[in-house]
Structure formats: C-alpha cells, structure tokens
Amino acid sequence: MGSVRHNSPTLVELAEEILKIAKTLQGAVPKSPTFFEDTLSGLSANDDSVRKQLIDATETLNALARGANGFNFSRISRIILSPYDAMSLRVIYHFRIAQNVPLDNSISFNNLAKACNVEEKLLTRLLRHAMVLHLFHEPKEGYVSHTVDSRLLATDSDVFDSVGCYLEDMGVGCQNIAKAMEKWPGSDERNHSACSYTYDTDLPFYAYLQQFPERKKRFSSMMRWVGESQAGSQTQITALYPWQELVNGTVVDMGGGNGQVIIPVARAYPSLKFIVQDLPGASEQGIKAVTADTQLKASIEFMAHDFRLEQPVKDADAYLICQCITNWSDKDLVNIFRQLVPALKPGARLLVCDRKWQALGTDSDVDVLEHRRVDMIVLVNTNGRVRTLDEILKVFELADMSFKFKELHTANGSPFMVCEMVWEP
Numbered sequence: 247m248g249s250v251r252h253n254s255p256t257l258v259e260l261a262e263e264i265l266k267i268a269k270t271l272q273g274a275v276p277k278s279p280t281f282f283e284d285t286l287s288g289l290s291a292n293d294d295s296v297r298k299q300l301i302d303a304t305e306t307l308n309a310l311a312r313g314a315n316g317f318n319f320s321r322i323s324r325i326i327l328s329p330y331d332a333m334s335l336r337v338i339y340h341f342r343i344a345q346n347v348p349l350d351n352s353i354s355f356n357n358l359a360k361a362c363n364v365e366e367k368l369l370t371r372l373l374r375h376a377m378v379l380h381l382f383h384e385p386k387e388g389y390v391s392h393t394v395d396s397r398l399l400a401t402d403s404d405v406f407d408s409v410g411c412y413l414e415d416m417g418v419g420c421q422n423i424a425k426a427m428e429k430w431p432g433s434d435e436r437n438h439s440a441c442s443y444t445y446d447t448d449l450p451f452y453a454y455l456q457q458f459p460e461r462k463k464r465f466s467s468m469m470r471w472v473g474e475s476q477a478g479s480q481t482q483i484t485a486l487y488p489w490q491e492l493v494n495g496t497v498v499d500m501g502g503g504n505g506q507v508i509i510p511v512a513r514a515y516p517s518l519k520f521i522v523q524d525l526p527g528a529s530e531q532g533i534k535a536v537t538a539d540t541q542l543k544a545s546i547e548f549m550a551h552d553f554r555l556e557q558p559v560k561d562a563d564a565y566l567i568c569q570c571i572t573n574w575s576d577k578d579l580v581n582i583f584r585q586l587v588p589a590l591k592p593g594a595r596l597l598v599c600d601r602k603w604q605a606l607g608t609d610s611d612v613d614v615l616e617h618r619r620v621d622m623i624v625l626v627n628t629n630g631r632v633r634t635l636d637e638i639l640k641v642f643e644l645a646d647m648s649f650k651f652k653e654l655h656t657a658n659g660s661p662f663m664v665c666e667m668v669w670e671p
C-alpha cells in the first residue's frame with residue numbers, strides 16, 4: 247500500500263532505493279526467492295526489517311504507478327476488486343482443490359475437476375484467476391501444478407484452516423459493518439459487532455463460534471498460524487519478559503487457548519509452573535499436545551475458566567493475558583481485571599501482552615497496515631479495539647487504583663509489548 251507521504255520520492259528515486267534494498271536482501275539469503283521456492287523464511291530480525299523496507303518501497307512504487315484515475319489498475323479499483331481475488335481462494339478452500347493437486351507433478355483440469363467434484367470449465371476459469379495471484383501454475387496448457395503458496399495450502403493444515411476461518415467465518419462480517427453501525431450506533435457491546443449482525447445472533451461472535459466444532463477448530467488453527475508467523479512471536483514473548491525473576495513461581499495464562507504463548511516460555515523456564523485457562527473446549531488441541539510431551543506435562547496444567555468470573559487460582563506470581571484485551575470493551579475489561587483482585591497477593595504481576603502500538607510514520611508501512619488491519623478485524627468480530635499504552639493504563643485506573651504500572655517490555659522488531667502491572671494494595 248505505502249503510506250501517504252507529502253514529499254514522496256520520484257519513481258526513479260524509489261526504483262533506485264528498491265535496487266539498493268533488494269541487493270542487501272538478496273545478499274542475506276542463499277538464493278533469491280521464486281514462486282516455487284520461498285527462501286525468505288527464518289530471516290534474522292535485521293534481515294526481516296530489510297525485507298519490510300523492500301515491501302514498503304515496492305508497494306509505494308506500485309501505488310504511485312497505479313494512479314488515482316481510471317478503472318483499470320487504479321488504487322481505488324485495486325481495493326474494490328480485491329473481494330474477487332478472495333473469492334477464488336474461497337472456492338479453492340471449499341473444494342479442497344490444493345489437496346487434490348499432486349505435490350510433485352501436474353494434473354489436468356479435467357482430472358482435477360473430477361477429483362474435486364466441480365464443473366471443469368468453471369474450475370479452469372477460477373484457477374486461471376488464482377494463478378495470476380501466484381496460487382497454482384499452468385506448466386502446459388490444460389494442466390495445473392503447485393506454486394509454493396498453493397503447496398502450503400495442501401501441506402499445512404493450519405494455513406488451510408486459517409483461509410477458512412478468515413474467508414468463511416470472520417471476513418463475511420466486513421460486508422455488514424455499516425449496517426451494524428446503523429443498528430447499534432456507538433455501542434461497544436460485544437454482541438453488537440458486524441459478525442453478530444451477519445450471523446443474526448445475540449451472542450458475541452466467539453461464543454457463537456463455539457457452537458460449531460469445525461469453525462472452532464479453524465479459529466484455533468488460525469491463532470496458531472498467526473502466532474507462529476509473527477516472526478517467531480511466541481519466542482519473542484519468551485524473550486520480551488524477564489521470566490527468570492519469577493524464579494519457581496506460578497503463571498496463570500488467562501485466555502491462553504492451546505498454550506501457544508506459554509509453551510515456549512515453559513520450555514525455556516522449566517522451574518516455572520503454568521496454568522492455562524480458557525473457555526471449556528477451547529484448549530483441546532493444546533491439552534493433547536502437552537499430555538504427549540513429558541517436560542511440558544510436568545509444568546503446564548489446563549483449566550476451564552471464564553475470565554469474567556472470579557479468578558479461582560489464588561496467590562499466583564503472575565497472571566498473563568495475551569492478545570485478548572482487544573476483544574473487549576473498557577467496561578468489560580474493568581470487570582475482568584476486578585475479578586482478579588480477590589486472588590492477588592501483594593506484589594503479584596499482571597502481564598498484559600498485546601500488539602505494540604506504533605506511532606504512524608515511525609514504523610514500516612507494512613507493520614502499520616497490519617496493525618490497522620488487526621484493529622479492523624477485532625472491530626468486525628467483537629466490536630473490540632486496539633489500545634495504546636495510555637488507554638490500557640486508564641482501564642486499570644478505572645478497575646482499581648492498586649494496579650500500579652511497573653514497566654513496558656518491548657523490543658525492536660517485535661510486534662508485541664508486555665505491559666507489566668503490579669498489585670500494590
């Protein structure tokens with residue numbers, strides 16, 4: 247996309263900048279990436295920031311080259327036509343097309359259509375559209391083989407489920423945001439979101455999802471993929487906070503899902519004990535994984551608990567709430583934090599881990615866009631919002647003045663921050 251800069255460089259200046267950055271990035275990897283081999287995974291934080299510079303500069307060049315006017319190629323048309331791009335992917339998801347293309351060979355459209363039980367001409371049109379977006383490839387006329395992207399859909403069930411979660415379950419809410427805003431003006435109730443409107447339910451969206459095992463699984467896989475993809479986010483959370491200061495204490499991970507955030511912490515700090523809390527049924531995959539692992543089994547316990555109710559684990563050393571507060575209104579959060587109070591011993595930590603608020607203009611455009619998108623996703627799902635540190639601290643003040651701010655833990659290149667509060671009654 248490229249953010250709006252009043253003194254934007256000329257096309258040639260941008261192209262020269264791109265050449266410089268591309269040379270640096272290419273020097274950092276064994277081979278230049280192609281659509282058949284992605285050589286950019288596992289970059290160091292430094293090389294990853296070079297990659298972001300390259301994305302930013304190329305997006306800016308792309309946006310300037312598109313221009314404002316005209317239907318063809320313009321910036322506005324790029325936005326309004328993007329649902330059609332998502333549509334082809336939705337069909338690929340629905341008919342499990344990637345799973346029916348051989349991993350190391352091609353297949354004719356005819357045989358693929360039979361295998362997926364789809365009409366051949368329609369499949370051919372949809373796939374030829376997807377191919378322009380680097381999903382699949384036509385090595386010779388009438389045949390389909392994988393690109394690195396479509397292969398990922400076939401081989402990584404978390405990526406595949408995430409496509410389903412975004413396109414079938416959550417993204418459909420986007421179409422109804424204006425209607426939800428008109429129906430519930432100014433409301434920050436969780437069940438007044440565009441998703442609740444779309445599904446015509448009085449339930450908040452996540453509670454609604456819980457009724458459908460397939461949707462629940464897709465959401466869980468999506469959280470895992472997103473977590474793993476955020477440049478090693480779990481490892482970063484392990485590195486962001488000085489867990490050793492808790493010595494051999496107990497950490498309660500509220501809304502911890504499958505334990506995806508604390509599993510790397512538990513591996514790095516085997517003397518700590520962890521209790522992962524979530525709604526009933528939300529941690530099934532995590533329970534299975536931890537039970538099968540001797541080291542983790544000894545240090546991680548799962549517990550069904552709704553964090554809107556009084557905290558049952560008393561006197562823990564730290565209570566972590568990671569990537570949850572964006573889904574709740576200030577009023578709900580005040581309640582959630584107050585429900586902790588009876589369990590807290592003096593000096594107990596409350597660790598709020600969330601995406602770092604980054605001031606516009608100081609970060610890469612691609613980070614800012616991702617951040618703004620998270621804000622839109624939680625808006626559509628649960629009427630939630632991304633908060634700045636000051637906004638988080640205001641909520642704590644409203645909940646109880648004995649929550650005292652201790653420190654903000656953050657690191658260059660990490661999309662996360664950990665806001666450390668201490669209970670000082």
Ligand SMILES: C[S@@+](CC[C@H](N)C(=O)[O-])C[C@H]1O[C@@H](n2cnc3c(N)ncnc32)[C@H](O)[C@@H]1O
Pocket residue numbers: 452469473500501502503504506507523524525528551552553554567568569570
């Ligand atoms: C965005 S996910 C974050 C999961 C995990 N903490 C992470 O950072 O990867 C939000 C989590 O909050 C859980 N959750 C939602 N409502 C809850 C409630 N009332 N009590 C406890 N957990 C809840 C969801 O089931 C989900 O696992």
